[in-house]
Amino acid sequence: MKVKVSRKAHFNAAHRLYNNKWDLDKNTAVFGKCNNPNFHGHNYELIVSVTGHIHPETGYVMDMKELKELIYNEIEQVFDHKNLNLDVDEFKNLNPTAENIAVVIWNKLRPYIAEENELEVVLFETPRNFVTYTGV
Numbered sequence: 001m002k003v004k005v006s007r008k009a010h011f012n013a014a015h016r017l018y019n020n021k022w023d024l025d026k027n028t029a030v031f032g033k034c035n036n037p038n039f040h041g042h043n044y045e046l047i048v049s050v051t052g053h054i055h056p057e058t059g060y061v062m063d064m065k066e067l068k069e070l071i072y073n074e075i076e077q078v079f080d081h082k083n084l085n086l087d088v089d090e091f092k093n094l095n096p097t098a099e100n101i102a103v104v105i106w107n108k109l110r111p112y113i114a115e116e117n118e119l120e121v122v123l124f125e126t127p128r129n130f131v132t133y134t135g136v
């Protein structure tokens with residue numbers, strides 16, 4: 001029997017979507033207003049889920065307090081109130097799309113999750129646009 005435990009978090013960040021191999025016209029044609037050279041921001045909502053067996057002694061899959069602190073230290077501290085393109089190393093050469101941000105978050109968290117447990121990251125870029133990454 002496996003159970004999924006989840007923790008919500010949020011961060012505000014600025015970004016610009018563009019491909020530095022393309023000229024401005026092509027970037028504007030593909031990314032539209034998201035290619036604004038002066039950047040724009042989103043209120044990102046994050047849901048991190050860990051799935052595994054319930055530990056018989058604690059009754060926990062994973063301590064939610066640990067999960068909360070992990071997300072705060074590894075994600076919120078790094079991304080909140082930052083310009084993703086300029087301030088976050090992972091996006092120096094990686095377009096900060098919702099897909100790529102979700103993969104970066106998953107990769108940052110995975111080393112801290114017990115090997116036998118599964119990790120899922122859901123990232124809302126806007127209230128209606130969201131992506132999911134499970135490591136596959």
Ligand SMILES: Nc1nc2c(c(=O)[nH]1)N=C([C@H](O)[C@H](O)COP(=O)(O)OP(=O)(O)OP(=O)(O)O)CN2
Pocket residue numbers: 017034096097098099125126127128129
């Ligand atoms: N596959 C992706 N498509 C888009 C991404 C992305 O990261 N991956 N990002 C954007 C924009 O950065 C952002 O999401 C704004 O898009 P927009 O269409 O304006 O979203 P809204 O929710 O504000 O639009 P509504 O029409 O109000 O739903 C675009 N595409």
Ligand SMILES: [Zn+2]
Pocket residue numbers: 015034040041042
């Ligand atoms: Zn955007």
